[in-house]
Amino acid sequence: MNKKAVAWLYQQLPELIDKGILTTESAERIREYYGPATDNTGNRTFLLIFGVIGALLVGLGIILILAHNWEQLTKLQRLMIAVGLLAISQIIAGCVLWFKRDSLAWREASATLLTLMIGAALAMVGQTYHLVEDVEAFLLTWMVLSLPVLYLMNSTAAAILYLLGVTSWISNQHGNHLVWLLFGAVLPYYRGLLISRSKANATVIISWVINLCFYFIFGAVFSAELNKLGLLVYSALFALTYLLGAGWFKEEEYSGRMPFKVVGLAGSLGITFILTFKDVWQGLALGWHAETMLGYGIAGALLLLTIGANVLLRSPDALSIRRFSLLPCVIGIAYLFLAYEPSGIGAAVILNAYMLLLSISVMASGVQRQSLGIVNMGMLLVVALIVARFFDIDISFVARGIAFVLVGLAFLTANIVLLRRKAGWQHEE
Amino acid sequence: MKNKKWLLSLFILVAFIQLTVPIFMAWRWEDVLQTGRRFYWETAPVDPYDAFKGRYVALGFKENTLSGVNTEQLIGGQLVYAIIDENTEGKAYISGLSMVRPDSGYYIKAKAYAVGKDKVHVNLPFNRYYLPEELAAQAETVYRESAGKQSGVAAVRIKDGYGVVEQLYIGNKPLQEVLQQTR
Numbered sequence: 264m265n266k267k268a269v270a271w272l273y274q275q276l277p278e279l280i281d282k283g284i285l286t287t288e289s290a291e292r293i294r295e296y297y298g299p300a301t302d303n304t305g306n307r308t309f310l311l312i313f314g315v316i317g318a319l320l321v322g323l324g325i326i327l328i329l330a331h332n333w334e335q336l337t338k339l340q341r342l343m344i345a346v347g348l349l350a351i352s353q354i355i356a357g358c359v360l361w362f363k364r365d366s367l368a369w370r371e372a373s374a375t376l377l378t379l380m381i382g383a384a385l386a387m388v389g390q391t392y393h394l395v396e397d398v399e400a401f402l403l404t405w406m407v408l409s410l411p412v413l414y415l416m417n418s419t420a421a422a423i424l425y426l427l428g429v430t431s432w433i434s435n436q437h438g439n440h441l442v443w444l445l446f447g448a449v450l451p452y453y454r455g456l457l458i459s460r461s462k463a464n465a466t467v468i469i470s471w472v473i474n475l476c477f478y479f480i481f482g483a484v485f486s487a488e489l490n491k492l493g494l495l496v497y498s499a500l501f502a503l504t505y506l507l508g509a510g511w512f513k514e515e516e517y518s519g520r521m522p523f524k525v526v527g528l529a530g531s532l533g534i535t536f537i538l539t540f541k542d543v544w545q546g547l548a549l550g551w552h553a554e555t556m557l558g559y560g561i562a563g564a565l566l567l568l569t570i571g572a573n574v575l576l577r578s579p580d581a582l583s584i585r586r587f588s589l590l591p592c593v594i595g596i597a598y599l600f601l602a603y604e605p606s607g608i609g610a611a612v613i614l615n616a617y618m619l620l621l622s623i624s625v626m627a628s629g630v631q632r633q634s635l636g637i638v639n640m641g642m643l644l645v646v647a648l649i650v651a652r653f654f655d656i657d658i659s660f661v662a663r664g665i666a667f668v669l670v671g672l673a674f675l676t677a678n679i680v681l682l683r684r685k686a687g688w689q690h691e692e
Numbered sequence: 693m694k695n696k697k698w699l700l701s702l703f704i705l706v707a708f709i710q711l712t713v714p715i716f717m718a719w720r721w722e723d724v725l726q727t728g729r730r731f732y733w734e735t736a737p738v739d740p741y742d743a744f745k746g747r748y749v750a751l752g753f754k755e756n757t758l759s760g761v762n763t764e765q766l767i768g769g770q771l772v773y774a775i776i777d778e779n780t781e782g783k784a785y786i787s788g789l790s791m792v793r794p795d796s797g798y799y800i801k802a803k804a805y806a807v808g809k810d811k812v813h814v815n816l817p818f819n820r821y822y823l824p825e826e827l828a829a830q831a832e833t834v835y836r837e838s839a840g841k842q843s844g845v846a847a848v849r850i851k852d853g854y855g856v857v858e859q860l861y862i863g864n865k866p867l868q869e870v871l872q873q874t875r
Binding site for chain 1 (some may be wrong): 696699700701703704706707710711713714715717718725736747748764818820821822823824825827856867872
């Protein structure tokens with residue numbers, strides 16, 4: 264509930280009581296229902312941020328101090344320090360769980376510290392015994408031991424640390440499918456966040472982390488399988504991400520902060536642009552039949568998923584969403600084309616046509632909605648397409664120059680006309 | 693209230709496991725160090741920086757390959773058991789490879805990489821020696837100056853496929869002693 268609205272309501276209450284619209288009791292009950300009108304969430308947010316940053320700094324500082332490797336300490340003393348620090352952070356976390364479970368700041372800060380101290384204890388043992396055991400084994404042990412912390416403490420900061428840890432673990436472990444189990448393990452927590460605190464800043468931040476980590480992990484796991492089918496697979500992933508954002512988070516203002524639509528759209532448009540180049544298709548034509556079965560399996564499954572999601576999509580502007588989210592199908596058709604015509608021209612023409620139609624339709628809906636931003640986005644797509652084609656095709660400099668001037672003039676004119684019309688619309692209103 | 697108690701008991705259980713893991717690790721390596729057989733490996737240290745575990749001397753080993761093996765079946769980075777033996781000078785070397793854990797003798801569980809058709813390189817897992825921050829750079833200098841004149845040797849304790857570096861020697865003296873002399 265909007266605090267300003269509550270404050271206004273409270274201002275009105277005495278008047279309403281005076282006029283006999285509300286009784287004193289019902290006014291009191293309204294106050295009870297909405298709670299205090301003064302806003303102190305700002306303070307709490309600060310406390311939370313400083314708590315987490317403080318815990319991060321203290322934890323990292325302790326790790327660095329231990330890394331000095333004090334020669335005066337015996338092995339037993341080292342072990343006692345490592346285990347002792349871990350135990351202290353556990354006791355703090357335990358006390359928070361028992362006495363201060365309602366305090367977000369305490370939970371997040373103590374969970375952050377505990378997560379870091381687990382790593383510090385493991386690193387200290389490794390240092391004492393000159394263990395290498397690979398960075399991977401160290402990170403894996405650390406993350407597996409930290410996983411329960413984020414659930415028990417219900418901590419977003421711990422979840423983010425966990426995700427970052429898992430992602431840096433996989434970056435040295437290409438092709439290890441265990442990572443899906445580790446990544447999947449955090450999803451129930453994320454789902455809980457989306458349900459219970461869907462509009463909190465923490466939820467938005469962890470959404471971005473999850474999105475970026477997912478793409479990183481996917482790349483690390485499947486990079487070997489996907490060399491020629493990669494763009495198709497990624498376009499399907501981006502389309503699914505976009506659909507997830509469009510279908511799931513319907514409120515406009517809120518969905519703009521969430522990463523799904525932004526990541527999905529940016530990725531889809533990027534891939535479309537890359538695939539308008541004939542040379543790219545020629546490169547793909549060399550040996551894409553030689554992909555592994557797993558590669559084909561992933562591509563097929565993701566394509567089916569995308570089609571299914573497109574069919575099931577229920578949204579007032581489903582059509583405008585599908586313009587973007589059906590890109591993988593367009594690319595799929597282009598791939599089929601490529602099989603019969605390996606020069607890549609046919610496939611490139613399909614993608615160029617798609618991008619052109621897309622930009623026109625984006626401009627059209629921009630005009631319809633009277634949104635200069637959307638119109639300009641469509642314009643930018645057209646400009647990108649034209650610029651790219653000029654590097655592709657051999658045309659004289661004069662012709663290119665004239666075309667650029669014309670596109671530039673069109674761009675300016677369209678903006679001026681739109682601005683005027685918009686002013687006119689507002690005038691009429 | 694009941695819910696809270698459950699949560700706390702679960703937390704205590706998790707905390708217990710978290711504490712057990714580093715203690716168990718320490719115990720396992722301490723056991724190798726106390727009861728493992730000592731081997732001497734000829735080394736070649738360098739000094740990179742590991743922000744997480746502090747400074748260490750990175751060890752390279754001269755005897756880390758095995759010739760005359762058929763490498764066709766070997767996947768790069770596959771875990772194997774490298775069988776360790778001593779030559780006539782009392783220095784350790786790899787005398788064989790096994791895909792399964794040997795019943796007896798001394799061996800190291802390590803990653804193996806094929807070099808050509810009949811040679812295997814084994815990544816010996818004990819290739820770091822951690823030193824106090826201010827000593828690591830000095831240790832590297834000492835080693836570099838001694839290179840060619842004296843050999844570096846690592847005393848490694850080996851048991852049940854695990855190996856722990858016990859001491860580093862430059863020439864015949866322990867590294868710490870050499871460092872104290874040069875200070």
